[in-house]
Amino acid sequence: xxxxxxxxxxxxxxxxxxxxxxxxxxxxxxxxxxxxxxxxxxxxxxxxxxxxxxxxxxxxxxxxxxxxxxxxxxxxxxxxxxxxxxxxxxxxxxxxxxxxxxxxxxxxxxxxxxxxxxxxxxxxxxxxxxxxxxxxxxxxxxxxxxxxxxxxxxxxxxxxxxxxxxxxxxxxxxxxxxxxxxxxxxxxxxxxxxxxxxxxxxxx
Numbered sequence: 735x736x737x738x739x740x741x742x743x744x745x746x747x748x749x750x751x752x753x754x755x756x757x758x759x760x761x762x763x764x765x766x767x768x769x770x771x772x773x774x775x776x777x778x779x780x781x782x783x784x785x786x787x788x789x790x791x792x793x794x795x796x797x798x799x800x801x802x803x804x805x806x807x808x809x810x811x812x813x814x815x816x817x818x819x820x821x822x823x824x825x826x827x828x829x830x831x832x833x834x835x836x837x838x839x840x841x842x843x844x845x846x847x848x849x850x851x852x853x854x855x856x857x858x859x860x861x862x863x864x865x866x867x868x869x870x871x872x873x874x875x876x877x878x879x880x881x882x883x884x885x886x887x888x889x890x891x892x893x894x895x896x897x898x899x900x901x902x903x904x905x906x907x908x909x910x911x912x913x914x915x916x917x918x919x920x921x922x923x924x925x926x927x928x929x930x931x932x933x934x935x936x937x938x
Contacts, residue, residue, distance in 0.1 A: 756786040765795040774803040779810040790823040798825035803847035804838025815848045824857045829864040833873040846879035855885045862892035879918040889929040
């Protein structure tokens with residue numbers, strides 16, 4: 735007889751609206767949605783500061799880590815996800831994205847929704863082979879701001895290894911934007927290893 739595992743939880747750890755939390759040396763798997771979810775309000779006073787995820791093993795979920803907040807005009811100062819660390823962890827066998835950050839459409843933008851995100855010394859493996867939502871990319875960072883992606887191993891990915899999509903500017907130009915008009919950025923990608931990506935398809 736074969737063992738059958740059935741997901742009974744949507745999310746492994748729900749850390750939305752939480753600050754100064756550390757998850758360390760935990761293994762968890764088989765979730766219908768996210769292994770870890772941090773999703774805050776765009777208009778209300780809401781924040782998540784100082785969250786550390788270290789030594790985790792997250793597997794067999796639709797997404798490994800979702801992080802989302804999009805402060806808009808009228809949101810209180812300080813409403814933001816800030817000082818987030820993912821280190822020394824393994825995220826593997828994920829249907830869609832191992833990390834997906836979302837910071838809104840840009841309409842009514844007042845500040846980066848996510849800032850100061852460190853992703854260091856992690857392994858991301860076997861991602862996107864059962865995706866039906868977001869293109870089977872290994873990791874996707876949207877309007878990244880003050881982000882360090884260093885010393886990671888990204889391998890066996892259905893689509894591209896990592897996407898850094900869009901940036902927030904105060905210019906009408908689509909390219910060759912003056913530095914003073916760029917409102918999000920300071921992204922450093924250094925010392926990573928990418929292997930066996932784009933196994934199924936990529937954009938032409």
